[in-house]
Amino acid sequence: xxxxxxxxHRLNIKKMLKTGDFLCGITFFLLGLLLLxxxxxxxxxxxxxxxxxxxxxxxxxxxxxxVLSGKLLISTALSFKKxxxxxxxxxxxxxxxxxxRMIAGVFLFYLLLPxxxxxxxxxxxxxxxQKTLGEEKTIYAIMISIIMTLALxxxxxxxxxxxxxxxxxxx
Amino acid sequence: MFENIINAFSxxxxxEYLLYITAGTVIGxxxxxxxxxxxxxxxxxxxxxxxxxxxxxxxFMLAAMYCGGMFGGSIPAILIGIPGTGGxxxxxxxxxxxxxxxxxxxxLGMATVSSFIGGVMGVLILFFLSEFLAGFAxxxxxxxxxxxxxFGLTIVITLSSESLNKGLIAGVIGxxxxxxGGDVVTGVYRFTFNIRGLFTGLDFVMLxxxxxxxxxxxxxxxxxxxxxxxxxxxxxxxxxxPSVKDLKDCFTIFIRSSIIGSMIGVLPGAGGSxxxxxAYSEAKRTSKTPRKFGTGYIQGVAATExxxxxxxxxxxxxxxxxxxxxxxxxxxxxxxxxxHGIQPGPRLFVESAxxxxxxxxxxxxxxxxxxIVGFALMKPLASLLKLKDSILGAVVIALSVIGTFSTNxxxxxxxxxxxxxxxxxxxxxxxxxxxxxxxxxxxxPLVENNFRRTIVASRGDYSxxxxxxxxxxxxxxxxxxxxxxxxxxxxxxxxxxxH
Numbered sequence: 001x002x003x004x005x006x007x008x009h010r011l012n013i014k015k016m017l018k019t020g021d022f023l024c025g026i027t028f029f030l031l032g033l034l035l036l037x038x039x040x041x042x043x044x045x046x047x048x049x050x051x052x053x054x055x056x057x058x059x060x061x062x063x064x065x066x067v068l069s070g071k072l073l074i075s076t077a078l079s080f081k082k083x084x085x086x087x088x089x090x091x092x093x094x095x096x097x098x099x100x101r102m103i104a105g106v107f108l109f110y111l112l113l114p115x116x117x118x119x120x121x122x123x124x125x126x127x128x129x130q131k132t133l134g135e136e137k138t139i140y141a142i143m144i145s146i147i148m149t150l151a152l153x154x155x156x157x158x159x160x161x162x163x164x165x166x167x168x169x170x171x
Numbered sequence: 172m173f174e175n176i177i178n179a180f181s182x183x184x185x186x187e188y189l190l191y192i193t194a195g196t197v198i199g200x201x202x203x204x205x206x207x208x209x210x211x212x213x214x215x216x217x218x219x220x221x222x223x224x225x226x227x228x229x230x231f232m233l234a235a236m237y238c239g240g241m242f243g244g245s246i247p248a249i250l251i252g253i254p255g256t257g258g259x260x261x262x263x264x265x266x267x268x269x270x271x272x273x274x275x276x277x278x279l280g281m282a283t284v285s286s287f288i289g290g291v292m293g294v295l296i297l298f299f300l301s302e303f304l305a306g307f308a309x310x311x312x313x314x315x316x317x318x319x320x321x322f323g324l325t326i327v328i329t330l331s332s333e334s335l336n337k338g339l340i341a342g343v344i345g346x347x348x349x350x351x352g353g354d355v356v357t358g359v360y361r362f363t364f365n366i367r368g369l370f371t372g373l374d375f376v377m378l379x380x381x382x383x384x385x386x387x388x389x390x391x392x393x394x395x396x397x398x399x400x401x402x403x404x405x406x407x408x409x410x411x412x413p414s415v416k417d418l419k420d421c422f423t424i425f426i427r428s429s430i431i432g433s434m435i436g437v438l439p440g441a442g443g444s445x446x447x448x449x450a451y452s453e454a455k456r457t458s459k460t461p462r463k464f465g466t467g468y469i470q471g472v473a474a475t476e477x478x479x480x481x482x483x484x485x486x487x488x489x490x491x492x493x494x495x496x497x498x499x500x501x502x503x504x505x506x507x508x509x510x511h512g513i514q515p516g517p518r519l520f521v522e523s524a525x526x527x528x529x530x531x532x533x534x535x536x537x538x539x540x541x542x543i544v545g546f547a548l549m550k551p552l553a554s555l556l557k558l559k560d561s562i563l564g565a566v567v568i569a570l571s572v573i574g575t576f577s578t579n580x581x582x583x584x585x586x587x588x589x590x591x592x593x594x595x596x597x598x599x600x601x602x603x604x605x606x607x608x609x610x611x612x613x614x615x616p617l618v619e620n621n622f623r624r625t626i627v628a629s630r631g632d633y634s635x636x637x638x639x640x641x642x643x644x645x646x647x648x649x650x651x652x653x654x655x656x657x658x659x660x661x662x663x664x665x666x667x668x669x670h
Binding site: 020021023024028035038039042043044048049051052053054055057058061062064065068069071072075091094095096098099101102103105106107109110113114122125126129130131132133134135141144145148152155156160161162163164165 | 202205208216336337339340343344346347350354356357359361362385388389391392393394395559560561562564565566568569572573576577580582585586589593596597598600601602603615619622623626627631
């Protein structure tokens with residue numbers, strides 16, 4: 001690993017730390033380590049053969065994940081050394097905001113569904129999603145959401161008898 | 172045998188039965204194309220309605236619904252990247268890519284033709300080879316299922332065109348996800364963190380939604396577009412109906428995938444999902460243009476849809492011949508047999524030949540009906556992609572959350588799908604392939620549980636993996652599939668170094 005610290009290569013480490021491959025490699029390696037630790041807690045009878053224990057397969061997979069992640073880290077480092085890899089461009093601020101909004105929308109739906117019920121929650125989710133994905137006219141988004149909510153309600157709740165939570169207003 | 176086939180088709184083509192088969196097929200397509208609502212659930216919903224029907228009417232309708240559902244699952248897989256049924260998971264690998272390239276109509280057209288061919292071939296194989304397939308299924312024990320699972324996992328290599336290492340990591344993630352929940356052999360809970368919602372493990376449909384729909388939606392939010400090339404969307408019949416050249420190019424794929432689908436479908440616990448992936452992998456491996464697979468290649472759609480529809484025929488073999496359901500859907504159909512006081516098994520073919528052969532014929536008729544429905548719907552369905560990106564995204568998120576909730580009727584599942592979806596999005600952004608995660612999840616239980624059951628049954632004798640012929644053959648094929656690319660790559664590097 002000494003070549004990484006040679007003059008002219010020092011900058012590569014900083015660049016390398018910013019790459020998705022390196023970050024993913026580290027994450028999966030740590031995940032493998034964590035899963036190996038958690039797998040050791042899975043109970044088993046002492047007289048059970050190793051291959052039959054409940055923790056055998058998960059432990060094996062956790063070790064495999066660590067090995068493959070380690071290989072990814074090494075190959076990323078080597079790619080940087082050879083100049084074959086460059087850090088990816090950062091996401092634009094607007095893109096990050098849209099992604100966060102989308103995640104927040106679904107999370108809020110999850111929180112509001114038992115309280116507001118299916119019709120209102122899905123209506124709000126569909127409006128929110130359309131606005132996040134670039135629909136500029138709010139009235140248009142609301143109209144589409146009403147139609148979609150009605151259609152989904154008729155198909156799933158009435159025809160297919162899927163019992164959605166109806167919340168405090170429709171119960 | 173020919174006399175039986177002719178009698179069977181003459182029987183089911185009476186107007187009375189034709190109406191029930193048509194109704195079953197159309198309902199099956201409708202249920203199949205709604206993500207989260209599996210064909211099994213649809214069959215279970217319709218089952219009470221069949222109590223007042225004649226046994227023949229009920230069973231023909233349910234069998235037709237089973238076939239229609241398998242075809243219906245391809246529609247959302249192609250249009251919005253969410254498979255409607257597990258069997259269509261492999262269809263989105265190329266089907267959704269074709270839709271993004273503006274070729275949704277063509278993909279739907281090929282899916283319709285392939286499903287029809289797979290359905291008919293599956294029925295013909297059922298008629299002529301049911302006894303052979305039954306004998307084949309009986310030779311499958313735990314060791315054979317383990318070896319089949321290992322063979323299935325080698326498909327990860329086929330699905331990891333860009334980076335094998337990343338594909339393997341994704342496959343291992345899928346295998347790890349399959350370990351969440353109660354261990355079937357010992358009964359202990361693994362990686363549940365005392366969360367009740369995780370005690371039963373993750374659901375296949377939920378995982379599919381999070382990996383493909385949610386991650387795709389987040390990608391759409393990031394890029395501000397669905398990535399669907401709307402300028403190239405064409406809905407003329409000339410561009411939708413597969414050309415003679417396409418059909419000629421796919422001829423061997425149709426034959427091979429039908430055989431793969433039937434043989435895998437006959438194995439209880441295997442089914443359309445695995446059949447689709449195996450057929451896809453074989454089509455890619457034997458193709459002269461393997462790099463085109465995964466980029467929106469029509470042959471990818473042909474392979475998966477032929478196989479998963481042929482698997483419906485195969486799945487009926489253990490049910491009709493032994494009374495053993497091979498899947499959740501055929502378990503519901505078995506329920507219908509019992510409700511109507513009929514015991515499936517070898518005697519069924521002697522005592523109720525009209526019924527037993529009629530069920531097979533009704534599946535063949537269902538293939539014709541869903542082909543007609545499919546061709547009728549192709550144009551309007553392909554036109555749906557011309558809608559605004561914001562509306563398409565809203566449809567995807569609405570169907571995703573409803574489909575997720577409909578699986579287990581738990582609100583917690585929506586949070587789970589969101590968390591996995593976010594991870595899938597991050598992995599996707601870093602060029603990790605997502606299909607291997609699904610494959611690992613699907614095959615994990617097959618590999619782990621059957622390995623352990625084999626060890627228990629053989630009392631710790633590992634040589635059983637090398638002394639049982641089918642097991643040995645499958646393991647050798649798996650080793651060959653793994654070693655070949657590595658050896659080829661090594662030889663290529665040596666050649667380059669010499670030059």
